[in-house]
Amino acid sequence: MSSSASSVRLRPPGEHRVLGVLGGMGPLATARFYEAVVRATPADHDQLHIPTVIWSDPRIPDRTAAILGGGPSPVPAMVEGARRLEAMGAEILAMPCNTAHAFLPAVRAATGTTWVDMIGATLDRIARTGAERVGILGTRGTRAAGLYDAAAAPRGLDVFYPSDTDQSLLIDDAIGHVKSGRRLLRAERLVAAAAARLHAAGADVLIAACTELPLVLGAASRVVPVVDSLDCLASACVREVATAVV
Amino acid sequence: MSSSASSVRLRPPGEHRVLGVLGGMGPLATARFYEAVVRATPADHDQLHIPTVIWSDPRIPDRTAAILGGGPSPVPAMVEGARRLEAMGAEILAMPCNTAHAFLPAVRAATGTTWVDMIGATLDRIARTGAERVGILGTRGTRAAGLYDAAAAPRGLDVFYPSDTDQSLLIDDAIGHVKSGRRLLRAERLVAAAAARLHAAGADVLIAACTELPLVLGAASRVVPVVDSLDCLASACVREVATAVV
Structure with missing residues (x-):
């Protein structure tokens, strides 16, 4: 066709x-x-x-x-x-x-x-901004499934993730806090710490690649631009x- | 039964x-x-x-x-x-x-x-607070249908409304602004003005009896308590x- x-x-x-x-x-x-x-x-x-x-x-x-x-x-x-x-x-x-x-x-x-x-829609928006190195804030499942990796290559984007320790102690805990509706300020600080590490590692932009995260992105988005996959x-x-x- | x-x-x-x-x-x-x-x-x-x-x-x-x-x-x-x-x-x-x-x-x-x-659920909550005189912020249709009037009497509540002029110039315009997504700050000021008039007329509490209004209630709720029918x-x-x- x-x-x-x-x-x-x-x-x-x-x-x-x-x-x-x-x-x-x-x-x-x-x-x-x-x-x-x-x-x-x-x-x-x-x-x-x-x-x-x-x-x-x-x-x-x-x-x-x-x-x-x-x-x-x-x-x-x-x-x-x-x-x-x-x-x-x-x-x-x-x-x-x-x-x-x-x-x-x-x-x-x-x-x-x-x-x-959702994955393609998010990477398409980032590709239009000219960013190249993309840090992913998401669940362990999104990462293990390689969803963003597979879709990034054909768009000329390079994606990477927090270290295993940061994923566990910062991101997984923050997502759990949001899902429980408790300790949201702590969750925001955890996400900001992970964002700072990814920025230091060379990320031009981050993706909030878990739909629970946008609620606690305030501090992180003052460190480095964050694109919300939900939007x-x-x-x-x-x-x-x-x-x-x- | x-x-x-x-x-x-x-x-x-x-x-x-x-x-x-x-x-x-x-x-x-x-x-x-x-x-x-x-x-x-x-x-x-x-x-x-x-x-x-x-x-x-x-x-x-x-x-x-x-x-x-x-x-x-x-x-x-x-x-x-x-x-x-x-x-x-x-x-x-x-x-x-x-x-x-x-x-x-x-x-x-x-x-x-x-x-x-929704009408009964809202009046039940107000009846539990001990308030008696209830001002209604809603559409002209809600008012004309007498929805709150009919349900208030058996609960021992007295409901009343803005004047025709206030309804038209303050509330109807504010609802229109919210539905269009524009001029929300102006809508908030219009609703606060109507709330002040109802408070002066003796309202203990107001009902946000239009589901568009809670977005622009900030200023009004500093004048008199406002119960959100949506909640x-x-x-x-x-x-x-x-x-x-x-």
Whole structure:
């Protein structure tokens, strides 16, 4: 199929396609993602916003545990959620969870709908800024699955991570604090310490590659620019639902 | 049916019923409502949160216009949304929009699921504080439908509203600014001016009875306590989904 066979135009205002969100990984990130979609939508009254269906299922098994070999696969629950969203009329699907993208190929194969890829959307935005060396703040699962590594190379980007010790003592602990809703100031200090080390190691920019982290990025973003993967996914979804291929 | 035939217990952690949210009225309020549900849920990891399905349909016709006689009924679109939520497995339903509650009796009659009523949840919280005179900051539609008036009397509360001029020049304009996402500082000043008038007229407490208003309540809440109907609905939903009638 040649790309010259189709072209892209903006759909008329109020005729967006329906966005489906496979959420609950975690729940707060899902709420923040939907708010980011609303804020990224050019609309001055309700009726121009994007019809959206959200299936937020916090019972989906832990993604990092599954990648590291210690837990059940989240794929069956993710596929069931995606099919529910399709049954509700979703025409474009997205998952506001970086680690879950390790399972996107399996979920995509079981569904018939277009997915917007959070990893690609985030790296595309960074590639446009001219940055080259990218530090990743994310879960152990996102790192072990090599999600950003695989997608960075074709975009001419070099990605790297905190040391094993920093990952464990700074990032994993900070994510745990956010998920529990407690000790957020401590979490912010931990993330800032990790950001300073990555900046010293040569990072031009960091990716908040876990959707729990943006809540505690304030101090880190005063050390080095931080791109929020949740915002990148939201903007990419708004572009996608507003676009018709004709 | 005697109420003594049943009693109430808390369901085990992780066995909440599924919450369904009929949203999009407006979209930003829907995002904020879901965040309020997450924050009101006692949970220290993802799997203890409430499974939630959200149908956020900003194409639902304007509720205030329908109440005032100038627009199409939102009921068909609301019923269709509620049925989609039921088909997704929702066991408890809620609408984070005060004005939409004018149509709750019609929507409830067309659905088979328990609804949590935002108006009742908000007045219940106020009645527990001992306040008696309640000023209402809401849309012209909420006011014309008499939603708070009807529910206040049996709770021993006296509700009243801004003057027609204040409603038009302060509240209606402020809500319009929030819906457009522009001039939020001006909206905050308009709401504070209306709050000061209601306080001077004897209000012990105000209700933010439009889900767009909490974004611009900062200055008003320094004049007189303001109860956010969105938070009251969120807390009531968390209690309801965690409760089993046995």
